Amino acid sequence: MSINLQTPIDYLKGVGPNRADLLRKELGIHTYQDLLNLFPNRYIDRTQYYKINQLQRNNADVQVIGKIIKFEEIAQKRGKRLVATFQDETGTMELVWFRGQKWIRESLKLNTTYVIFGKANWFNGKFNMPHPDIELQKEHEQNLRSAMQAIYPSTEKLSNKGITNRVMTKIMQQLFLESKRKFAETLPDNLRAELKLISKPEAIFNVHFPKTPELLSKAQFRLKFEELFYIQLQLILKNLIHKSKIKGFPFPVVGDYFNSFFKDHLPFELTNAQKRVLKEIRHDLGSNAQMNRLLQGDVGSGKTIVALMSMLIALDNGFQACLMAPTAILSAQHYNGLLELCNDLEISIKLLTGSSSTSERKIIHEELENGKLQILIGTHALLEDKVKFKNLGLAIIDEQHRFGVAQRSKLWKKNTSPPHILVMTATPIPRTLAMSVYGDLDISIIDELPAGRKAIKTVHRYDANRLKVFKFIRDEIAKGRQIYIVYPLIQESEKMDYKDLMDGYASIERDFPKPKYQISIVHGKMKPADKDFEMQRFIKGETQIMVATTVIEVGVNVPNASVMIIESAERFGLAQLHQLRGRVGRGSEQSYCILMTGHKLSNDSKTRLETMTKTSDGFEIAEVDLRLRGPGDIMGTQQSGILNLKIADIVKDNDILQLARFHAKQVLSKDPSLAAIENQVILNTYREMSKYRNIWNYIS
């Protein structure tokens, strides 16, 4: 019989109340299961020993054989520290304890051979090792089960609180002893046989106590596969359940609005990618299921027209549609853009933002409820309770990152049945991450830019070359082009940044004097109406230079703007730089992006700048970004749960992820309710995991 892995950690012999508390608080380990899932973050060879004269500063994971020749208690600010002089035939070093001195002093003997293990620090002209793992040499040799010793995360940090790596290893050994290694299998035999995966008990043992490097890598592979398999299974199941349970409004008709727009109003030929995506959307809208689709398209790839044409299908079927954007500027831009595109189509479109007046709101509320208003565009003001639709059929969300899952579901409740949802994002999400985080959404990708676009020339220039850059700006303005100059405005240092922006603005005004040059400025501290006014002046071409903060980051569309200057470019993340660059190159003219920095640059900044000058492929940039920052940062806190992966690594284990997704899909396509005998293992494991929410508690 297998043991109950939900037993609280306090019951494990050798843990005790203090350690149990530490394990809970510091490592989130509450149960035997949690402990088993504390996977080592590295392994070291415990048959290799250093001599004291071979030590290097800050040598982590060193082992030395020697004897304690002296103990000393040294008074310090608070209490005392115990220092032992440790000697081998090549020299001496110190072992230091800041707590537990009495017990340590009593349990260690002078002139007896020990093996010490830990991190060697260089301090006051000597090497020392604080809170070492220490064993009698004889015991060490007996205990040595394999050359590879697991090193657990955080034990270095916790060693002064009594949880050294040795303690952790002992606790783990005890767990294996008590459980007699009888862990239930969690993957079906047929899948294991097909993929040559070792059994669960073998995998779990070898990941903690690897017998050979080969077994270790087999164990890691099996456990990573399992972790990713169940996450994918969960996401795909959610999607299947969603599709079968939640009925969407079928939009069977493609009628006059769509057709007359397509025939008479389309200002350009759609790209093949736009056509393909529209087909996917039309297919969803025509089926009985509720659409839940993510539309990914690189900056400037033409998502807006796809959004509009999808809304026209809703209108053709007698439903209302809405489009929600993250900022007032963007909402206004969408609004003006759609008004222009729908020019004489006789569609009623209105804009609702935080700054809409009470009287405007009143009309909007009324017309929404009586169905007169067909398309509503706006910011999160759309989510207010007072905003009630007569029959909302399609909700489009631009830039999902800024809204998050909770808001997505709020839109759902705007109708008796949930409307179809289309989430648009211009921030390319690496495929791996999209698959893991948005597995519950179907994904469409516009992976082609409209014809005739010229690649944006991107260069990196040091501040010292500013005069040359200004000359370049003058030349471009003389050709009739417009320029963006963007300053960072990052929360923590807002005051400083604001000053930089204003100083920058003043110096640009000096170099580009009126009346020859007209300059707009837009930043977050301005009133929405003022921002809008300045934006409009730039859009209309009344000003040639737009000095701004990142408020213009997403979506702003001024095709005549051909130069993007980014000040202090080293302070921006890659995704942001890519977004900002996407504000130019939207027309047919050659466009440029100039990244300005000082000379002092960190390695990460250099990589970011090099990536930007080398490529304009949003997906490639996103992959580099993912490597530099890790997934949590990229997705923001809402989705950071993906970091809860216990053993797999979303970046490095991409191949295993693909494999896991393929098999999860295959299992569910043959047996969606997991009723087959061979899938009972999956069903039970899945239920067990959902019950204790241990690997996917990140899913909302």
Ligand SMILES: Nc1ncnc2c1ncn2[C@@H]1O[C@H](COP(=O)(O)OP(=O)(O)OP(=O)(O)O)[C@@H](O)[C@H]1O
């Ligand atoms: N098929 C096409 N042919 C030519 N121009 C197009 C095509 N599709 C879109 N455009 C134009 O390309 C520009 C960018 O389109 P749009 O604003 O929809 O991009 P986007 O995908 O929303 O990008 P971003 O996320 O950067 O705003 C617009 O000026 C639009 O009119």
